Amino acid sequence: xxxxxxxxxxxxxxxxxxxxxxxxxxxxxxxxxxxxxxxxxxxxxxxxxxxxxxxxxxxxxxxxxxxxxxxxxxxxxxxxxxxxxxxxxxxxxxxxxxxxxxxxxxxxxxxxxxxxxxxxxxxxxxxxxxxxxxxxxxxxxxxxxxxxxxxxxxxxxxxxxxxxxxxxxxxxxxxxxxxxxxxxxxxxxxxxxxxxxxxxxxxxxxxxxxxxxxxxxxxxxxxxxxxxxxxxxxxxxxxxxxxxxxxxxxxxxxxxxxxxxxxxxxxxxxxxxxx
Amino acid sequence: xxxxxxxxxxxxxxxxxxxxxxxxxxxxxxxxxxxxxxxxxxxxxxxxxxxxxxxxxxxxxxxxxxxxxxxxxxxxxxxxxxxxxxxxxxxxxxxxxxxxxxxxxxxxxxxxxxxxxxxxxxxxxxxxxxxxxxxxxxxxxxxxxxxxxxxxxxxxxxxxxxxxxxxxxxxxxxxxxxxxxxxxxxxxxxxxxxxxxxxxxxxxxxxxxxxxxxxxxxxxxxxxxxxxxxxxxxxxxxxxxxxxxxxxxxxxxxxxxxxxxxxxxxxxxxxxxxx
Numbered sequence: 001x002x003x004x005x006x007x008x009x010x011x012x013x014x015x016x017x018x019x020x021x022x023x024x025x026x027x028x029x030x031x032x033x034x035x036x037x038x039x040x041x042x043x044x045x046x047x048x049x050x051x052x053x054x055x056x057x058x059x060x061x062x063x064x065x066x067x068x069x070x071x072x073x074x075x076x077x078x079x080x081x082x083x084x085x086x087x088x089x090x091x092x093x094x095x096x097x098x099x100x101x102x103x104x105x106x107x108x109x110x111x112x113x114x115x116x117x118x119x120x121x122x123x124x125x126x127x128x129x130x131x132x133x134x135x136x137x138x139x140x141x142x143x144x145x146x147x148x149x150x151x152x153x154x155x156x157x158x159x160x161x162x163x164x165x166x167x168x169x170x171x172x173x174x175x176x177x178x179x180x181x182x183x184x185x186x187x188x189x190x191x192x193x194x195x196x197x198x199x200x201x202x203x204x205x206x207x208x209x210x211x212x213x214x215x216x217x218x219x220x221x222x223x224x225x226x227x228x229x230x231x232x233x234x235x236x237x238x239x240x241x242x243x244x245x246x247x248x249x250x251x252x253x254x255x256x257x258x259x260x261x262x263x264x265x266x267x268x269x270x271x272x273x274x275x
Numbered sequence: 276x277x278x279x280x281x282x283x284x285x286x287x288x289x290x291x292x293x294x295x296x297x298x299x300x301x302x303x304x305x306x307x308x309x310x311x312x313x314x315x316x317x318x319x320x321x322x323x324x325x326x327x328x329x330x331x332x333x334x335x336x337x338x339x340x341x342x343x344x345x346x347x348x349x350x351x352x353x354x355x356x357x358x359x360x361x362x363x364x365x366x367x368x369x370x371x372x373x374x375x376x377x378x379x380x381x382x383x384x385x386x387x388x389x390x391x392x393x394x395x396x397x398x399x400x401x402x403x404x405x406x407x408x409x410x411x412x413x414x415x416x417x418x419x420x421x422x423x424x425x426x427x428x429x430x431x432x433x434x435x436x437x438x439x440x441x442x443x444x445x446x447x448x449x450x451x452x453x454x455x456x457x458x459x460x461x462x463x464x465x466x467x468x469x470x471x472x473x474x475x476x477x478x479x480x481x482x483x484x485x486x487x488x489x490x491x492x493x494x495x496x497x498x499x500x501x502x503x504x505x506x507x508x509x510x511x512x513x514x515x516x517x518x519x520x521x522x523x524x525x526x527x528x529x530x531x532x533x534x535x536x537x538x539x540x541x542x543x544x545x546x547x548x549x550x
Contacts, residue, residue: 051521
C-alpha cells in the first residue's frame with residue numbers, strides 16, 4: 001500500500017453541480033476522504049470567457065492544494081472543456097476532468113456513431129468534446145448544443161418530470177439531437193443529471209444518457225486502483241464541503257444532490273486575495 | 276456653473292441590467308458623459324450572500340473612482356437593497372441607488388397603499404423595500420416576491436410577449452401580487468423592464484409598473500440640476516462601457532438594452548487583485 005493512499009480526493013466545481021460526481025465517488029468508494037470546493041461566490045462559469053474561467057479554476061486548485069490530496073477531479077464541465085492543456089496541479093498528483101471519462105463512455109456506448117453533447121455555452125464553444133470524440137472515432141458525428149437555461153432551472157428547483165417550463169425548454173434544446181438521430185447523449189454539465197428524467201423522456205429509451213460527473217467518479221476509481229492508492233480505511237471517509245459564498249445558502253442545495261443519508265460538513269472559505 | 280459639472284456620471288451593476296438606467300440617463304441628458312461598469316465576470320449578484328455582494332460592490336466603486344465622476348448611480352437592485360448603509364464613495368460626491376427613487380415613485384403612484392416588489396432573492400430577503408416604503412406610507416401593505424428565473428430568462432433572450440416559458444414562470448411569480456391586489460408593482464431588478472410587456476399583460480392595465488433603473492435616472496437628473504452640476508457641453512457626451520469579462524460577449528447583450536442608435540465603446544477591465 002502506497003503511503004499516499006491516506007490522502008483525500010479533491011474535487012471542485014463552480015457551484016453545487018459537481019456534487020453529482022461526489023455522490024458517485026462516495027457510492028463507489030465510501031471509505032475515501034473527499035474534499036469539495038464549490039465556487040458559489042462566482043457561479044456560474046459556463047457563461048463566462050475562457051480567460052476568466054481559467055483564472056478562477058487555477059484559484060480553485062490552489063485552495064485544494066492545502067489538503068492532502070492524492071487525486072484531483074475537475075467536476076466542472078466548463079473548466080474540463082476549456083482548460084485543454086493540463087492545469088497546474090502538484091506535479092506528482094493524479095487528476096481527471098469530466099470530459100475524457102464521458103467521451104470514453106459515449107464512444108463505447110454508441111452504435112451509429114452519432115453522439116450528442118449538451119453543455120454550457122463555454123463548453124460547446126470550446127469544441128473540446130468533438131475533438132476528443134473524433135480522436136477515438138474519427139468518423140463520428142458530434143452534435144453540440146448549449147443549454148444555458150438548464151443550470152438556473154436546476155438551481156431553482158424546476159426538476160420534476162412533470163414541470164412544463166423545463167419540458168418546453170428541454171424540447172427546444174433537444175430538437176436538434178432528435179433530428180440528428182444521436183443514439184448517445186453526453187450530459188456535459190454536472191448539473192444536468194438532475195434533469196435526466198425529462199431528458200430521457202424526450203429523447204426516448206433508445207438513446208443512452210452519459211452523466212459526465214458519474215463517469216469521472218468511475219474513472220477516478222479505476223485510476224486509484226491502478227496506482228494502488230485506494231484507502232485501506234475500515235470506516236467511512238469524511239466528506240468536507242467548502243463554498244466561497246454563504247455556507248447556509250450552499251447547504252440548502254446540497255441535499256438535492258447528495259440525498260439525506262450522507263454525512264458531510266459545510267464551511268465557507270475565501271479563495272481570492274481581493275478584499 | 277460648478278467646476279465639477281464636466282465630470283461623468285458613474286454607473287455600475289453586476290452585469291448588463293443597469294443599462295436600463297443608462298438608457299434613460301442618456302435619453303434625459305444626452306450631453307452628459309457616462310462611465311458604466313458591468314461586473315460580468317461575477318454576475319449574478321442577486322443569488323449571493325450579503326457579505327459577498329458588499330465586497331463586490333466596494334470593488335466596483337473603487338474602479339469607477341478612477342474616472343472624474345460627479346455622481347454615482349448604483350444601478351444594481353441587489354446592491355441598492357443590501358447596502359443599506361452608505362457605501363464608500365468619495366466623500367463629497369453625490370450618489371443614488373435604485374431603491375429610493377423607485378420607492379418614491381411607487382408611493383406617489385399607489386392609491387390603495389398596496390405595493391408589490393419583484394426582485395432578486397437577496398433584495399427580497401433584505402427587506403429594504405418594505406422599510407423604505409413604510410417610512411413614507413406607514414400603513415402600506417408591501418408584498419415582496421423573489422423572481423430568480425427572470426435574469427437568466429432575459430439574458431437568454433426569452434423576452435418576447437408571446438414567449439410561453441416566460442409567461443408560465445411570470446404567472447407563477449405574480450400570482451401573489453394579483454391575490455394581494457397591489458395597484459403598483461416595483462420592478463426592483465434592472466433586468467426586469469425587458470419583461471415589462473409580459474408583466475403588464477398579466478397584471479392588467481390598472482397596475483402601474485415602476486422601473487427602478489429609469490426612476491434612478493430621473494432622480495439623478497433632479498439631483499444634478501439642484502446641485503448645478505449639469506454639463507454645459509453642446510455636443511453629445513461619451514458613453515464608456517466597461518465589463519469584467521469578455522468585451523465581445525458583453526457587446527452581444529448591450530444592443531438589447533440600449534438599442535441600435537446609441538454610440539458607445541466597450542472595454543474589458545480587471546477589478547480584483549487576484550491573479
